[in-house]
Amino acid sequence: MTPQDIATLTPQERFDLLTDLWDSLSAEGVRLTPAQEAELAQRAASLGYAHDELDWTKPLLAEAIAEIERGEGVPLSELEVRLD
Structure with missing residues (x-):
């Protein structure tokens, strides 16, 4: 195409x-670059998440990142339900 x-x-x-x-x-x-990983960690921290609480390789990564970028973060428990 x-x-x-x-x-x-x-x-x-x-x-x-x-x-x-x-x-x-x-x-x-x-795979994320170190710079992308650092940026995601910073955004997660701004929402109150520890970087190791989030597995950036899980499905729906794009949706989670988009929510963070829009300032529409969700509680980790809700994100985990979505990812499962």
Whole structure:
């Protein structure tokens, strides 16, 4: 699929494509850089979480990060329920 092909997709089709691509990645295949790990630790700490309380390789990582970035953090207990 070329960039031109992608440009012809509707917003929903692009979102679906993005979701399919994201879902095709495995946690083992995606590693965070030390800088990304440090940034996530800082954001987690700002929400009152210890870095070791969070497993950044679990599914739904993108959703958790997006919530942190929007300032919509959730209690760890709720996040763990979602991840399970």
